Amino acid sequence: MNESPGAVGAGRIVDTAVVREAGPVRIVDIREKTVPIQADMSNAFINFSKMTVSVLALVTDEVRDGEPVIGYGFNSNGRYAQGGLLRERIIPRVLAAEPAGLIGAHGDLDPELIWRAAMTDEKPGGHGDRGVAMGILDMAAWDLAAKLAGVPLNRLLSERARDPRTPATPAERVWVYAAGGYYYPGRGIDALQAEMRGYLDLGYRTVKMKIGGAPLAEDLRRIEAVLDVLPDGCDLAVDANGRFDLEQALAYADALRAYPLRWYEEAGDPLDFEELRALAERYPGPLATGENLMSFQEARNLVRYGGLRPDRDILQMDPALSYGATEFRRTVTMLFDSGWNPDRCVPHGGHQFNLSLASAFHLHGCESYPGIFEPFGGFADGYPIEDGHVRLPDAPGIGLEQKASLGPVLRDVLA
Ligand SMILES: O=C([O-])CC(=O)C(=O)O
Ligand SMILES: [Mg+2]
Numbered sequence: 001m002n003e004s005p006g007a008v009g010a011g012r013i014v015d016t017a018v019v020r021e022a023g024p025v026r027i028v029d030i031r032e033k034t035v036p037i038q039a040d041m042s043n044a045f046i047n048f049s050k051m052t053v054s055v056l057a058l059v060t061d062e063v064r065d066g067e068p069v070i071g072y073g074f075n076s077n078g079r080y081a082q083g084g085l086l087r088e089r090i091i092p093r094v095l096a097a098e099p100a101g102l103i104g105a106h107g108d109l110d111p112e113l114i115w116r117a118a119m120t121d122e123k124p125g126g127h128g129d130r131g132v133a134m135g136i137l138d139m140a141a142w143d144l145a146a147k148l149a150g151v152p153l154n155r156l157l158s159e160r161a162r163d164p165r166t167p168a169t170p171a172e173r174v175w176v177y178a179a180g181g182y183y184y185p186g187r188g189i190d191a192l193q194a195e196m197r198g199y200l201d202l203g204y205r206t207v208k209m210k211i212g213g214a215p216l217a218e219d220l221r222r223i224e225a226v227l228d229v230l231p232d233g234c235d236l237a238v239d240a241n242g243r244f245d246l247e248q249a250l251a252y253a254d255a256l257r258a259y260p261l262r263w264y265e266e267a268g269d270p271l272d273f274e275e276l277r278a279l280a281e282r283y284p285g286p287l288a289t290g291e292n293l294m295s296f297q298e299a300r301n302l303v304r305y306g307g308l309r310p311d312r313d314i315l316q317m318d319p320a321l322s323y324g325a326t327e328f329r330r331t332v333t334m335l336f337d338s339g340w341n342p343d344r345c346v347p348h349g350g351h352q353f354n355l356s357l358a359s360a361f362h363l364h365g366c367e368s369y370p371g372i373f374e375p376f377g378g379f380a381d382g383y384p385i386e387d388g389h390v391r392l393p394d395a396p397g398i399g400l401e402q403k404a405s406l407g408p409v410l411r412d413v414l415a
Contacts, residue, residue: 024103025069025148027114029059030091032136033413034081037373041182044212044243046078048182053376054081054133057413058140060109062148071144072400072410073136076320076349077373078291082133090118090133106160108148111141115326124297131294131322138324139353139398147397153353154392157360161329165336167362173389174358175365176379177237177262178202179350180372181209181226189225196226202370203385205234206262211252212240220255227259239265242292246275253283263288263314271298277307288314291348294322296330303338310340314364318348319357332361350377352398359392375405 033055039048058071075082094102097117104110118137122130146153154170162168178199181192192209199207209226211219226236238261244252249267256264263286268275270292280287287308293299299317302308308315315335319328332342343364347354350369358366368385369377380393380402393399400406 024100024107025060025062025109026099027058027094027102027109028061028068029057030095031057031059031413032083032086032091034083035409035412037077037376039372041184041372042213043182043210043239043241045241048077051077052081053077054083054086054136055409055413056086056136056140057410058137058144059414060144060148069144069147070414071140071142071147071397072413073139073141073143073353074320074351074376075132075136076318076351076354077369077376078348079129079132079321082129082136085129085133086136089122090137093118093120094137106149109141109145111138111145111324112326114138114141115324127295127298127322129294131327134323134327135318135320138326139320142325142353143398143400150396152392152394152396153356153398154359157325157329157356161325162360163329163333163336163342166332166342166360170359170392171362172359173386173391174355174363175388176204176355176368176385176390177206177208177346177365177388178204178370179208179239179367180369181207181222182372183210183213189222192222193225193229197229199370200229200231200234203387204368204370205388206237207234208237208239208262208265208367210241211238212243212248216251216255219252223256223259235260235262237262237265237288239288240267242266242269244268246278249275249279250282253279257283257285261285265289265314265316266291271301273301273305273307276302277305280307280309280313286312286314288316288346290316291318291321293317296323296327296334298322299331300334300338303335303340310344313344315340315345316348316367317345318354320349320351320353325353325357328357328361352379352392352400352403355379355390355392356398375403375409378403378405 055074062069102113146156158170265288345363346365350367355366393402
């Protein structure tokens with residue numbers, strides 16, 4: 001058993017696993033556990049005191065170094081755990097699938113085939129929480145596929161899931177920015193400034209803060225206070241979490257254009273493309289949105305109808321919340337076909353799965369949540385942020401075992 005920090009030993013499973021004699025690897029068990037990631041902080045729309053995450057383990061009969069090979073997945077923060085959907089529909093379909101039907105051209109378990117089995121008898125539309133549940137399963141399927149292939153996920157995705165227009169090898173480092181600046185009870189501007197200084201000390205060059213949870217004048221004071229602590233070469237993005245109607249979105253836009261913001265995020269409802277279009281006509285700076293689009297089809301509607309500008313705006317679709325990497329590869333192709341370069345994408349989510357996708361598909365970057373949404377947020381231990389960029393570990397899979405604080409949570413799914 002690997003005793004390195006963060007190793008996810010699962011001896012108990014070895015005892016019960018059907019150890020394979022010959023033939024392709026089989027999935028022998030799928031476990032889901034709902035865990036809290038509560039924090040008494042708020043964006044303009046929700047408070048996170050009751051936030052939860054589903055952690056899922058895909059257990060195989062492949063044993064290496066005395067341990068079964070297991071793929072792990074979880075959802076990004078902001079959408080709740082999906083135990084119901086997973087346990088009632090998605091997991092039983094994968095377990096009921098003919099094992100040989102899940103083996104792809106590479107002779108191993110294929111995430112695309114697992115995805116299709118899980119979506120059996122699901123009608124089009126109605127994405128929402130189903131996209132989240134599928135994202136959790138798909139993350140585990142890709143973690144598993146990369147572990148079985150013995151390569152880091154960014155390399156596997158680059159080899160097996162890359163659009164031909166994407167560079168042939170994964171990016172070695174990815175631009176990341178620190179997302180924080182939430183509203184906390186009784187918290188003043190000094191604490192906000194201290195939080196942002198902390199991100200700069202960690203090596204970040206771009207920080208993000210919440211707006212829309214306070215009156216405009218107060219938000220402008222908060223923004224100016226953060227800009228005051230940012231040295232040259234650093235910048236600030238702001239995020240309204242879909243709080244504003246058109247009138248409010250435009251009032252903020254008119255005030256925000258006085259500041260050199262990196263972007264103005266999710267002003268209005270994620271599906272109100274008419275509001276977004278009007279905002280894009282009025283606000284000259286970069287806009288960002290997409291984290292609450294839960295499917296390829298919704299992302300396509302954003303590109304078709306949202307009035308966004310491919311030369312400056314940022315797309316934040318989060319693969320972990322929207323049917324996974326298997327679906328995101330289709331989104332990448334759709335973007336190329338629509339005259340967008342995927343390097344306008346900066347996925348929401350702040351974890352290693354999306355970081356691997358950003359590297360494999362040469363996206364502009366990836367979100368990061370230093371110190372919040374732990375232990376799910378954040379990257380591998382020993383990979384510091386350097387001048388706003390991070391490198392990826394060279395271990396098989398997503399690299400979740402390279403983050404010691406995740407170990408107990410992953411082990412617990414199997415308990
Ligand atoms: O507060 C949230 O739900 C997270 C969010 O918008 C972001 O990371 O951009
Ligand atoms: Mg956001």
